[in-house]
Amino acid sequence: MKFRPFSRYRGLPVLILVLLLSFLLLTYQVRFSQERASFPKKLVMTIVAPLLRAIQNSSAFFTSLWAGYVNLRHVQQENRTLKEEVTRLRKEEMFLLETQRENERLHQILQLREDISLPTIAARVIGKDPSNWFRSILIDKGFREGIKKNAAVLSPKGLVGRVIEVMEGTSRVQLITDPNCAVGALVQASRVGGLVVGEVGPFCRLKFLPQGAEIQVGDSVLTSGLSGLSPKGIPIGTVSAVHKKENALFQEAEVLPKVDLSSIEEVLVIAKPSSSEIQWRGE
Amino acid sequence: MAGGMKTEMKWVLVFSIFLAVVVLQMKLLPYLAIGNIKPDLFLFFVCYLSLKNEEAKGALIGFGLGLLEDSLSSSPLGVKALSFSLAGSLLGFVGKGFFWDNPLTQSFLLFSAGILSGFVTLLVLNFFLIPRPIGGSLFRLILPESILTALWGLLFFFVFQRWKERRAR
Secondary structure, three states: OOOOHHHHHHHHHHHHHHHHHHHHHHHHHHHOOOOOOOHHHHHHHHHHHHHHHHHHHOHHHHHHHHHHHHHHHHOOOOOHHHHHHHHHHHHHHHHHHHHHHHHHHHHHHHHHHHHOOOOEEEEEEEEEOOOOOOOEEEEOOOHHHOOOOOOEEEEOOEEEEEEEEEOOOOEEEEEOOOOOOEEEEEEOOOOOEEEEEEOOOOOEEEEEEEOOOOOOOOOEEEEOOOOOOOOEOOEEEEEEEEEOOOOOOEEEEEEEEOOOOOOOOEEEEEOOOOOOEOOOOOO | OHHHHHHHHHHHHHHHHHHHHHHHHHHHHHHHOEOOEOOOHHHHHHHHHHHHOOHHHHHHHHHHHHHHHHHHOOOOOOHHHHHHHHHHHHHHHHHHHOOOOOHHHHHHHHHHHHHHHHHHHHHHHHHHOOOOOHHHHHHHHHHHHHHHHHHHHHHHHHHHHHHHHHHHO
16 A cells, blocks of 8 residues: 555544543533443443353363373373373362362351441452553442442451442452542551552552651551541551651652452452441451 | 345344353453463453454444443443444554454554553542552553453454455465
């Protein structure tokens, strides 16, 4: 095809149209925050969620299948009967190990559920945010199961985030590492309050700490319950660095979340927003 | 009748590919993430499809795929739609007039599209949502994401080209 530099203006009206549409969508979304997810999001989720759920449910099967395949390649020199036997046993072992791990995780969730005196809903993680700009997970429970917007989401190790979008059978949870997430927090040792905000990266930042407060690396950070969304006393993370500037009004601390948010598989959603205090006995 | 079947098959194929992309991006790529950053398959598809079409189609492809990514993410609708539309339109223009069949050009185009889309996303987020630090976003998000997308994109470009060659034979 010949290069015609002046024909480039053909695409301009279309580009202006889609940019305008994007601006309108953005303005509408930011201006009118809704209790439930918007129609396009619900439509896409209706198509995608069953697929993600099916994949999540069959992950143990595929893991064992993959392990079987790998093992099969390693024992190529063995005779056929032995090979099949080893493969079958390995597959079974892999499956049992996976089931055992799942049982342990579910047991911890159940323990946590019993420890918390609030109504909770257990859910599985079925997907992660496709974008690097936001940190969220998709869980397999929605308003049908009683999930409400802004509900706190926990794991046996501590706070995971809060529900930001509720659909029929799925919900989106904003992780505490998302730059748009802010949680009222306090340092356990010094009882100084601040705000934990997500960062670009695996850390959070504890902001608005008074200059005179004694904050040490290794201090535990808990929810303060002041926002009314999550109960008081849930572990958020551990202070990994303190940033104190001479002439600043506040000091800041870097907080490493207690929960490994990249590998989380099951969570507990608190059914009602509450500011009551929790006696945390988790890990 | 046969033509109709062919068109239907084509749409089924397109739909299946997009479902596969969604599943890969949400289920597999998080495990391949380096320092919490994963390659953006949606951006790769915007690049690939826009380069093969002209700028108007590129803008529409970018808008559609961006909207899909926004729908699957916790982002407000329109963030990626806007940045991908711009990237798609620009790549549609580049694809018309330049030779982009070699891996070096492909990775350069993917990297540039990543940088452009990243900066536009940052601008939109700072304008509409909570402002994010420019330096931190550039070095810890935009650059790593663009590099990863360019590297993984090369593999996909190679696979698609081989597939096209086989179909042509």
